[in-house]
Amino acid sequence: AQSVAQPEDQVNVAEGNPLTVKCTYSVSGNPYLFWYVQYPNRGLQFLLKYITGDNLVKGSYGFEAEFNKSQTSFHLKKPSALVSDSALYFCAVRDIRGFQKLVFGTGTRLLVSP
Amino acid sequence: EAGVTQFPSHSVIEKGQTVTLRCDPISGHDNLYWYRRVMGKEIKFLLHFVKESKQDESGMPNNRFLAERTGGTYSTLKVQPAELEDSGVYFCASSQVSNPYEQYFGPGTRLTVT
Numbered sequence: 001a002q003s004v005a006q007p008e009d010q011v012n013v014a015e016g017n018p019l020t021v022k023c024t025y026s027v028s029g030n031p032y033l034f035w036y037v038q039y040p041n042r043g044l045q046f047l048l049k050y051i052t053g054d055n056l057v058k059g060s061y062g063f064e065a066e067f068n069k070s071q072t073s074f075h076l077k078k079p080s081a082l083v084s085d086s087a088l089y090f091c092a093v094r095d096i097r098g099f100q101k102l103v104f105g106t107g108t109r110l111l112v113s114p
Numbered sequence: 115e116a117g118v119t120q121f122p123s124h125s126v127i128e129k130g131q132t133v134t135l136r137c138d139p140i141s142g143h144d145n146l147y148w149y150r151r152v153m154g155k156e157i158k159f160l161l162h163f164v165k166e167s168k169q170d171e172s173g174m175p176n177n178r179f180l181a182e183r184t185g186g187t188y189s190t191l192k193v194q195p196a197e198l199e200d201s202g203v204y205f206c207a208s209s210q211v212s213n214p215y216e217q218y219f220g221p222g223t224r225l226t227v228t
Binding site for chain 2: 032034036041043044045046049051053090092094095100101102103104105107110
């Protein structure tokens, strides 16, 4: 079965420092991978996706993610964190068994301190 | 462009009662999905509509849950009778048929069953 793991419940980083939110995946075949962000009292917002092509994917709000096939990882990164980046981040993978449903990780809370 | 909207934002009901959640997708999005996040765990897929047809309902937990999308526009998810374990946040998402993996989520309905 397709799955993703987000090993950290929370990541703390100071404003201006680089941030990384980790995600590893387990899939059969080629993975379709996604990152979503949930700000307080808001729905999930799409950040970026990897389907094929360059391993470094650029997304919204200055975020990027690096697809690493050998390590089965898809870590989310940003060179310089903002306090406004504080939110809940979800990694997801397409479930190839069933049409278009997404399989999500448990989420990682990012806290950026001033 | 209006995003995905959900109503109500919060619902508190007693065990055994009935609750109906509503989702209005983005106009023109034929794909509509329901997901659920229970007690801070991962977000889990419930079902997927294409227009008014159920494409995949493999995630529906049991026959107490009934989803409809009459006319292929808004959708409702009814829980009858509600049980304590149904508590959680119910998300609706929509996407275009031409770009199914870029799913746009609503803010969710927080359901509490007491």
